[in-house]
Each structure stands twice: as C-alpha cells, then as structure tokens.
Amino acid sequence: MNDSLTRALDLTRALEAAVSQQDWARASAIVEERSPLLMSLRPEQTPEALEKIRAIQRIDAAISQQTRTGMDRLTERHGNALQRIKSVSLYHSTGML
Template sequence: MSHESLSRAYELSQAMNAAATEGDWLYAAELADTRSPLLMSLTAEQTPEALATIRAIQDIDAEIERIAQRGRDALMSDMHASMRRVEAVSFYQATGQL
C-alpha cells in the first residue's frame, strides 16, 4: 500500500469517527465501504511510520465500536422502557374490562 493510500484510509477513519459521533451511521458505513479496499491492500511488510498509522486506525475503529455499543445500550434501554409501558397499558385495559 502506498503512503497516499494509507493516509487516505486514515482520513476516512477520522471521518467515520466523526459520523459515528454524530449518529450518522449510514454515512459511516459508506465511508467504511470506501476505506475497506484500501485496508485490504495492506501487505505484511510495513514501515514503522505505516505501522503507527495502522495502529491509529485501529484506535479509531475501537472508539467507533465504543460509540456503537453505547448507542446500542441506549436503544435497548429505551426498548425495555417502552415494553414496560405497553405492559402497563395492557394491564390497565384488562383491569378496566373487569
């Protein structure tokens, strides 16, 4: 992989992180699709500078994963709260029909 391609992959990773932070998961996925071929072209032999950039990309990916997990947890919490409200309404309705 050329230095330019790796730099582009890093830029795309930063943009993915920004999109994830804003909750724009569709755009983050589009960026990931663009970045993927660049990362797939990596070879085993890399310069120390390239390895540092790759580690930085891995760190960004880990942050995106943390953002996604927090979002997932919030959605699950909202879903459980909604289910409890539905159960309460159902109980209220059933009680009213007695």
C-alpha cells in the same frame, strides 16, 4: 500504498465524526469506501505506515466502544417502551373486567 493508507486514516477520522453525529448512513458509506483500502495492506510496512495503522486501530476501538454504549442505551429504551406498552395493556384489560 502510502497514499491508500493516508486515505484510510482520513476516512477513519471521517467515520469517527459520522458516528459521533449518529449519521449512520454516512458512516456506512465511509466503511464501504475504507474497507478495500485496509484489505489491500501488506504485512510488511514501514514504521510510518505502522503508526498510521495503529492510529486507525485506536480510532476503531473508540468507535466500537461508542457504538456499544449507544446500542446499550437503545436496548434499554426499547425495553422500557415495551414495559410501558405492557403496563398500558394490563391497565386496559383490567378496566374491561
């Protein structure tokens, strides 16, 4: 079990690196590999194992914040692009009058 938890922590660190590089395909593959390891954890854990679990939770929280920030930026850019398209369309339709 400890080997699985160590592997899950290693994968979590790899996930953090993939997200920081915006390598979403790699991040997705890492999540697929890591999920069964985390799902196999039992409620009773040693203090050492609990520390690894807490480290995984801290890294996951940071990843979640980073992805939310990125999604907010992407949503804002998308909205700005739509507004520019609307403005150009209005300009062209006004010029046709």
